[in-house]
Structure formats: C-alpha cells, structure tokens
Amino acid sequence: MDENAGGQEFGDEVYQPQDGPEGREDDGVLDPEDTLNERETEPYDEGYSPPERPLGVDSHGTTAREQREGESLDERLAEERPDPASEPPAEGDGVGDLPGGEGEPLDDQVGEERAGRLVAPDEGAREDAEKDMIAEDVGISGGAASAEEAAVHRVPDEDERSR
Template sequence: MSEMGDEVYQPDDSEVQDDAGVLEPEDTLVDRGLESAMDEGYSPPERPLAVERWGTTAAEQHARESLERRLAKELPDVVPGEGDGIGDQPQGDGEPFDDEVGTARAGRLVAPDEGAHSDTEKDLIGRDVGIDGAAASAEEAAVHIVEEPEGD
C-alpha cells in the first residue's frame, strides 16, 4: 500500500493539466463575429452622472461640502407600517370582517357509517361531529358554516 494514499485521491503527474487562467477572446464561447474585441466599442449611459452635483468644480472641491448639505442628500429610512400587510386596518380591530365566509368553524364531517362500511346511499351525506380534539387538517379547519340569508 502506498504512503500517499489511494491513487484516486492523489493524482499522479502523468496527466498534463492546462493553466486555468483567463481565456483568450478567440477561445471563449462569446463570438460576435468581430475580428478583435476592441472593434465592439462602448455605449455610454444615456444621461450624464453627477454633473450637477456639488464638488464638480475646483472651487466647490476647495470649499468642501457642508454637513447640512450632505445630510439633506441622504434618503430617509423607510419604516414599515404596522401589521402584516394582509388587510390590516390601522385604526381597526385587525382583519376586516368577511360575511361571505361565516364566523363559526365547522367540525369534522363524517359519513353516517363513519367510512367503515359500503356506501348504500346515492347522495353524499355527512354530519358534523365537532372539532374532534383539534386534530383537523388545514383543509378541514378552513371550512366554516355560512348561515342562510333571511327572507329568501
């Protein structure tokens, strides 16, 4: 057994390893059909940057910028609003009331035979057996009782 360890993890120098440096432009996959990379040119930004700012002239650089001017350029910290942003009312009681859903949570719906026997009823029938130890799945917990509107 060799002292250096397994040959899989200790490569020998029989393979020539190329330099992993920067490739020449003609060896890269970016070929735009130009003879030289310098033929492509440079497109400057559409608007000049910082030409109107303080400190571009020699007199302004010599005079230095005042602290008040520097502080006036700073952007204020954005403070997030109260609540989680999901329908919260700033002066209200939390989430807005939605009368289409109902307020009473339905319990677990169980078939009359509790799913243990063959189904002889052609209609889908179930009864509410209550919250059933609060072991409802997310889908079951989302079911609410909607009262029938009066006068219909």
C-alpha cells in the first residue's frame, strides 16, 4: 500500500475508510427524502382512511388467555363460511342488484344513452350575466369524463320513445 504525506493509507490510489467511531453508521432506516417513493405531499397531508369496521375484535385469540387455551375444532368450523361459487345461483326477480332480494327497479325516466359534457355558451370564460343555467351538450370527450359527468344520461323525448 502507498502512503501519502498526511499519513492516510491508500490502496490502489482509492481511499479505504477505516473502521472506528468516525466510520459509516447505518441504522437501516432512510429519511423520507432519501427514499424512492415519489410522494407529492407530506404523509400527514394524505390522510388516513380507517377500515369500515373493526377487524379481529370479535374473533377468538385477542386476549392472552384465549391465545394460551387455543381454539377448539368446533369453534374453528363455526367460523367457516360456505364457498358461494359452489352454491347454485339464487333465482332473482330480475330487478336490482341483489339476487333474490328487492333492488332498485329500472325507471323509464333514466336513459341508456350517455350524455356528453355540458358546457356553458361562453365556455366558462366569463362571468354569467344570465339568471338561468344554460348549457349545451358538446359530446363525449374521449371517455375521460369525471364520475359525475359519466352518471348523466340522455332521456329521450316522448315522440322518440314511441319509435
């Protein structure tokens, strides 16, 4: 190994760090700005969405005593649910989204043809001077409609229904 004037040793002219108190410390946890996660916002600004219902609160084994005693075979079998794919399909009334149940009936006031984007005559460029809300259907914009726009359907007129 070569030695320079400062007393540091070099191997093949490349600095080799020495182990010691000033050596590299690796705690294994990176700072958020050093990770590869591309987060646009702060984690606290994103919010938290809790589960719909508490998970595991009513299940067996949440207390230390239950964990020690274990669960009997009868208790385990009571928790099992049958596979819905193995059951024959329930006969429904053809209405709504629940098989065999009451659902929402189809209304003749709801059209099947989707409406396009509704745009004001001034295309939203100026302040509206009219009291009435007026808009024109300008067609579907490449299928990139918001959920609200996609929910709007065209209701045919009376003379169109009779055709």
